Amino acid sequence: MELTRYIQLESNFFNIAITMYVISMALYFLFFVGKNEKHGKYATFFIKIAFIFHTVALITRGAAAGRVPLTNQYEFATSFAWGIALCFMVFEYKYNFRAMGAFVSPIVFLIIGYAAMQSKDIRPLMPALQSNWLVFHVATAVIGYGGFGVACGVSFMYLFKNKFKEDAFFKKHMPSLEKLDLISYRAIALGFLFLTLCIATGAIWAEQAWGRYWAWDPKETWSFITWVIYSIYLHARIMKEWSGRKAALFSIIGFICVLFTYIGVNTLLPSIHSYA
């Protein structure tokens, strides 16, 4: 098949995925605000459909480019959204916690919306990007950022829990503060492990490509800042004075750093990582 046909096909799958995500997000809102159980079930169903189309779109792109679709701003943005959706579905299932969708699906939408605004061109890779380490580096970032995205949504719930009126629906669907704290902790633990792997594989790759494994380049520095913020979160949780709301705040600041590392550094700061 020709490249343009592939790209067209990918574009179609991608658009269907976005549409499904939007529907799912709306249903999660209706579920959470309208307190309608049925909408919640549909929301979970639609996000799965969206995820399937999203996955197929990514595979199509990979087939078209003849490589893992993780090498430019568009490909990473769409994979990033994919990672959050995946982590969300796993956590929703594992903790039987549907209300989370009202907080996490907007994050998925934000990122995939950003992806939709990027150029979808498939260009050949410059030599520095032709490395297997790139694949590990970006794949671990996708999972790590996915965990952080979920944690961000849950931490928002933690901070706003007391603002909602307690009624039967909330008793059933809104976990206790301890449980919210535990869920965001589990999500951040996953994210932290993968962010560490991402930084480690990035360092190995940087040594091979540029002769140094760490040089305080803006992208490297911002990933370091992100890593430090999340390690502060991990310790804040176990310190008496900083646990609870303060820890939740660090989780949200951490995700802002994640977004800045990914989008801000490329667009606002000079960096050798600004290939895309």
Add this chain to the structure above:
Amino acid sequence: MNQDSVFKDIWKALHSMKFGMILLLIISISSIAGTVIPQNNPLSFYKREYGSFTYTLISTLDLHKVYTSWWFIAMMVVLSINLTLCSVIRLPGLLRKMLHMPAVEKEMSRSDFLVREEIYGEIDVKKLFRKARFYRLKVQETEKGTFYFAYKHRFGHLGSWLTHVGLLIIIVSYMFGQITGFDTYIYGVPGVQEEIEHTSYMMSIDDFDIDFRPDYTVNQYTSSITIKNSVTEEIMKVGKTAVNEPFRMDNFSIYQNGTGWAVDMLLERDGEEIAERILYQSEIHVDDNQRIALQFSNFYPDFDNSRGMPRTISPYPNKPRFLYSVFYEGQRVDMNVAEMGQPIEWQEYTFIVTNPRQFTLLQIVSDPGIPGAKVGGLVLLHGIMFAFYFHPKQLKAFKDKEGRLTIWGDTIRNQEAYKLQIQQFLTNYDKKQGGNSDGAY
């Protein structure tokens, strides 16, 4: 306040987690400065680009080289001290927790059980533990009965400790590498041979190849090189270096870093040759007591001027042109594009450039900190895994002389989940065995 208690307070702060966290927060905030202010330019650059107040700030706080400034390094050192102290202080306690087998009497008289169930009937305790996936079982006979003890993922206790130690190893290795390593460049066209600074070797560039795709984007740059002993000229190693595939010697590596164009240049004065050399892109040849100079400004291998702007159509030297400036007695007197072999004349001087070809820029780096950083990274990653995914769990049982079996468990993290897990396990086990327990679920 007396002096003793001041020291005590400082000592306490120095190994406290809160102090460590505040330090980490300050380090991360201050490292932002290095991402918004361009780094490692000469101070004159900042004087030109910024207002006088900002400039003063930059020059006094070394904000033009944040990560090598004394205050940033000092913070890293204090962080390392903080981490070292906290690691040393915590280790004995962690080891005790990891290796210690609890005393029966103490366990039996506890009142803070996470979960505790009693089972009656004939039960094979070893099988029960195996079913619960606790394989290594310690058995201790006492006067009152038999104590069974199993401890899973006990090294999980060391998770955070290993994380901290791994990080320490990385920081120390990085600093060691920065201090003891070196970093230098060599550039040249095939045929060139040069000493490698800081080593007893020299390198000759045997070949340089650029692999273009049909759309003229670059697929790979590859330099073929030979390393020889500087004194004996004995060949030490022959090989290639390409982007992402460095050439390795035991204590340094050679990286393909860049490329550009080079030409052969001939300079004549009144028809008599006074200089011959290879001139590299962006170099300037100064001669005859600084009276005359030629600057190699740019190169267009496949020249085209049809759009009113000089450019190249392809990377191949189909129609090579050379953009130059001539300086005479310090003044720029000519700037133009020349063909290969075309004389560039000024007063009594004539330059002739020929034989365009691409040169390779190679970076030679020695970083003795790398092995340490690798070890540190591995330790750190294992530490994180242990801390998050291997929670130490104890399962304990006591069978008294009447045959009554009491089972209880402990863990440090995720206690609710473990409690539920044990309860569910015992319910299922009970059903399969047809026994009965008095669990209140």
